[in-house]
Amino acid sequence: MEGTSSLIAPRERLCTLGAEVLPPDLIDDSLPLYTLGYEAITWIERNLLQPNGPQAGQPVRLVPSQAMFLVFFYAVDEHGNWVFNRAVRRLAKGSGKSPFAAMLALFELLGPARVAAFDDDVPGGVVGMPVSMPLVHVAATSQDQTANTMRMIRAMANKRTPLARNYRLDVGKTYVETPDGGRLQQITSSASAAEGSELTFAVADETEHWTGSNGGKDLAETLDQNLGKTGGRLMETCNAWLPGVASVAESTFEGWVQQQEWLNNPSHPDRLTSRRQQILYDARVAPPDVDLADxxxxxxxxxxxxxxxxxxxxxxxxxxxxxxxxxxxxxxxxxxxxxxAAADAMFTLEEWAALGPKPGDDTFPEITDGDEVVLFFDGSRSRDATALVGCRIFDGHVFTLGVWQPTPEAPVNTGEVSIAVQRAFDRFTVAAFFADVREWESFVKVSWPELYGDDLIVHAKSRGTDPQPIAWDMRSHSSEFSEATEMFLAEVQDGAFTHDGNWDTSRHIGNIRRGEYRGRLYPRKESEASTSKIDAGICAIGARMVRRIVLASPEWEERGRETGWTVGW
Structure with missing residues (x-):
């Protein structure tokens, strides 16, 4: 979890004010300057009892990771506005997601969960107050999915607990009510209660199961709309999702990735969307190279x-x-x-991730100006995605130059794509550029060859009745692309190259399913109607293929003799 650099608290102040609620080794200068998180921690530990296990009946004691989440989730800026409007706790099975979600739901219902005033003498620099007439939803696509969280809520708030007596709670099977009109309730995707509610907080349970087919997407949109009316917020809980099924958990992760790309690149085209998202993402993920048998x-x-x-x-x-x-x-x-990945997925995400950049690895290859590269382009105007991917000739490093996703309201902007192609030729020495013809014929057969054809060492089609420097129609090269796919799969499994870790391309790689063409492996979508795109993955396969074509070409061999240049494999 990352804070915002302009909202950082001095270490000395935190060590003094936070010592009672956070372990000293977790108090550093990356914590938020202003946060209600310390009040949340204190309220939970003073008011809630552990409902089960060896410590049943004892006051709840949050573990450090839970406390840290609360400190960041309840961070506010100097005006009292939330830093994060949405949060995700994606943790492994058995990590305690449901009990923690129950604690947070009860805090939002009863505790000092909104900013009342700033006070430098209290931990977090902010004093809280209860929400006025709070409405808290614990939501899922079925009652079974909310069962664990609601069971914990009922156990922590049942009529025999000090909490129920102190706050005079009315606790039912699917709800908790307060005397002053506050309500916590369970809802599902079929519940009419979700529509139009003045919602102050929501727990979205097990969003890896929320899809379009079971009403999960609609429920997520309804919760967002209702929370927007009151300035309320949402916390998702989930396990790792199944790539390609278009779950809410996967969509939220994609939104968080866009947010991180914007934070690291102010000129990112999705910067406005990323700013609105303001997602706090809490996850602990095992390294991709774990050997389950070892x-x-x-x-x-x-x-x-x-x-x-x-x-x-x-x-x-x-x-x-x-x-x-x-x-x-x-x-x-x-x-x-x-x-x-799904059972019929061509690539595992672990294999693909193992080829990407590693945190703190200063030796990982980076693309630099003037590198000799090849490019592969796969385009669509309105149905599929459009992508441009490169591969460096020297070491085979794969990098993404652009992925454009059409929407029902707006097709792919051809001008943006052409600018990306121009920038690639301006920045790199491009030895070959292969582009699929479908829907982009005027570009790949006319305008791009006129602009860049003379600079290419190897042409897409150099012989025959219709030679083309760039146009490479995949419909007439199915057998060749099947062979390239099989070679690419073997290279991924063998760790034979590296890539830049681009999320769009990685996601498309994970969406590729195993198909067959005349007895050979071929990449395909989950179905023709699937919204899970594979186009950038196709371009990665194509870029590696074009590199092999270039290295085996007489034109490249002749160039090597002239320059004395050799390639690394």
Whole structure:
């Protein structure tokens, strides 16, 4: 979780004011300057009792990761506005997501969850007050999905608890009410109560299961609209999702990625969308190269994912993972918190991620001006995505130059695409540029060849009745592209190249399904009507293919003899 640099508290102040609610080793100069998080921690630990387990009946004691989440989630700026409008807790199975969601829902219903005043003498510099007539929803696409969280809410607020007596609560199976009109209730995607409510806070439970087919997308949109009326906020809980099924959990992650790209690049085209999102994303994900069969590797990964959670029994989880009846894909999604591809997916995200940049690795290859590269383009105007991907000739490093997604209101902007192509030729030495013809014929057969054709060493079609420097119609090269796909898959599995970690391309790679063309492997979408795009993945396969074509060409061999230049494999 990351704070905002302009809202950072001095370390000395935090060490003095935060010592009672955060372990000293977690207090550093990256914490928010203003936050109600300390009040949230204090209220929860003073008012809620542990409902089950060895500590049943004792006051709740938050673990450090839960406390840190609250400190960041309740951060405000100097005007008292929330820093984050939305949060996600994507944690491995058994991490305590449901009990924590229950605690947060009750705090929003009863506790000092809104800013009353600033006060430098209190932890977080902010004094809280209760929400006026709060309406809290615990939402899911079915009652079964909300069962765990509601069960914990009922256990923490039942009539025998001090909480129920002190706040005079009326607790039912699907609701909790206060004497002054506050209400916490369970809703599902079929509940009419969701529409039009003046919602102050919502828990969206298990959003990896929220899809268009079960009403999850509509429910998410309704919650957003209702929260927008009151300035309320939402917290999602989820396990790792199944890529390609278009779940709300995956969509929210994509929004967070856009936000991070904007934060690191103020000129990013999605900067306005990213600014509105303001998502706090809390996740602990095992490294992509975990070997599930190796005891040391698996134990280290699980200890990282479940760090600081004393109720988790690592030994028991390892036994479950090693059970012959338990699928590897479920083990990775549920216990390692890794989004894992569908059974018919061509690539695993772990394999792909292992080829990308690693945090703190200063030796990872980066693209630089003047590099000799090849390009591959796959375009669509209104249905599929359009993408331009490059591959450096020297070492085979794959990088993304652009991915454009059409909307029902606006097709792909051809001017933006042409500018990206021009910038690529301005920045790099482009040896070959292959572009699919469909829907972009005037560009790939006329305007781009006129502008760039003379600069290319290897042409897409150099012989025959209709030679083309750039146009490479995939419909007439199915067999060749099938071979390129098989080679690309082997290279991914062997770790034979690197890529820049672009999220759009990575997502498209994960969406590719195994198809067959005349007995050979071929990339395909989940279905023709699927909204899960694969076009940038197609371009990555194509860029690697074009590099091989260039390296095997007599034109490249002749150039090597002239310059004495050699390529690294």
């Amino acid at each position: 005891e040391e590797s698996l134990r280290a990964a699980l200890e990282f994912v479940y760090e600081g959670l004393p109720w988790v029994k690592i030994h028991d989880i390892m036994q479950r993972i090693w059970s012959p009846a338990y699928p590897v894909s479920r083990s990775r999604r549920f216990y390692l918190n890794q989004p894992n």
